[in-house]
Amino acid sequence: MHNNRRRIGAVVAVIVVGGVVAATSGAFSGHGGGAAGQQASTTKRPPQRPHPLHPVYNPPTSHGGSGSSEQQADNTKIAQAAAGNSTAWAAIEAMALPAPAPSAQFPSIPRAARQNPDSYATAFVAELLNIDFAKQTRPSLLSWAVSETSPETMPGTPASAAAKFLYANLTSSNSPVPSAKAWTANAASGVTWTASGVSMTTCPIWTQVLAAGWQPPDLRMDCLDVTGNLTVTQPGRSTAVKPFSLQLGLGTAEYHNGYGAMSLNNWTVG
Numbered sequence: 001m002h003n004n005r006r007r008i009g010a011v012v013a014v015i016v017v018g019g020v021v022a023a024t025s026g027a028f029s030g031h032g033g034g035a036a037g038q039q040a041s042t043t044k045r046p047p048q049r050p051h052p053l054h055p056v057y058n059p060p061t062s063h064g065g066s067g068s069s070e071q072q073a074d075n076t077k078i079a080q081a082a083a084g085n086s087t088a089w090a091a092i093e094a095m096a097l098p099a100p101a102p103s104a105q106f107p108s109i110p111r112a113a114r115q116n117p118d119s120y121a122t123a124f125v126a127e128l129l130n131i132d133f134a135k136q137t138r139p140s141l142l143s144w145a146v147s148e149t150s151p152e153t154m155p156g157t158p159a160s161a162a163a164k165f166l167y168a169n170l171t172s173s174n175s176p177v178p179s180a181k182a183w184t185a186n187a188a189s190g191v192t193w194t195a196s197g198v199s200m201t202t203c204p205i206w207t208q209v210l211a212a213g214w215q216p217p218d219l220r221m222d223c224l225d226v227t228g229n230l231t232v233t234q235p236g237r238s239t240a241v242k243p244f245s246l247q248l249g250l251g252t253a254e255y256h257n258g259y260g261a262m263s264l265n266n267w268t269v270g
Contacts, residue, residue: 053100053147059218059252074214075155082156092161092168098143100255105136106144114258117222117250122198124148124261125226125248129176129195133186141177145170150251150260153217163254169264176246176267190235195244198228203247220259222250230269244269 082089102108106127113123128145151162170177178186203223210216226248232240246267253260 053102053255055254056257057151057252057254058257059153059220061217061219070213071215078154079156082154089158089161092164093158095164095168095171097146097164097167098139100147100149101143102147103140103144105140108144108256109148111256111258114253114256114260117220117224117259118200120259121200121224121226121248121250125198125228125246126195128264129193129230129244131193133183133191133193134188138177138180138183142167142170145177145261147255148261149254150218150220150249150262151254152249152262153221153251155217165263166261174267175264176244176269192233194231194233195228196231198226200224200226200248218251220250220252221262224248224250242270 109120109123109127113119128141131141146167149163149166152165153162157165169175201224203225206223224247225245227243227245230242230244232242244267247263247265248261249263249265250259251262252258
């Protein structure tokens with residue numbers, strides 16, 4: 001255990017550094033990573049008008065062991081690793097987020113789905129990737145995503161960047177969300193995305209971190225490797241089905257009770 005514990009600060013630091021770099025990879029370009037989707041929910045929900053939400057953030061925390069010398073040493077290593085990415089953090093801090101606003105196009109995830117990580121992740125990925133480009137808009141998707149944010153609470157995260165991490169990921173060059181130009185082209189061509197067969201496992205490195213005794217500041221914090229299939233349809237063309245994968249970070253939602261999305265990295269499709 002002690003040998004594992006001595007390594008754990010460095011292991012978690014790798015997660016932090018990798019996430020910050022990914023979040024600022026073409027962060028202001030708005031590029032998307034191609035096609036992606038998930039099977040649309042058949043549950044009917046009442047239409048929602050776009051309306052900004054108010055924070056209700058109240059994460060569950062644990063003080064058992066949080067003041068131990070091991071925990072403090074780990075947190076110091078994590079904070080030091082984060083501090084080494086000051087330029088990347090500054091880029092995230094400078095971002096202007098859209099209002100956190102679910103809408104009729106992208107409704108809030110139901111409360112019942114927010115109570116455990118797997119059900120929330122399934123609902124989040126489904127809504128993020130099920131798109132009819134001619135009937136839905138990119139600004140509405142990003143406003144919805146902001147409303148689903150969980151702040152990044154790792155040691156060393158600047159307070160003014162904490163709630164912008166997910167948005168930075170989704171507007172980076174390695175994101176499932178297409179650029180504004182690509183979205184417009186998809187809409188004109190009648191493209192739709194539908195994802196299915198979504199499944200997930202806990203990220204191995206996250207299992208290792210927790211098993212070694214490190215405690216996250218938010219007990220809902222989780223890391224999931226998500227996979228599924230994307231069906232892309234377009235009039236006049238053959239339907240294409242492509243496998244996709246991504247890594248989803250979770251935590252306590254900023255604007256809802258229960259889980260929210262903290263980060264989205266490692267997007268691949270095809």
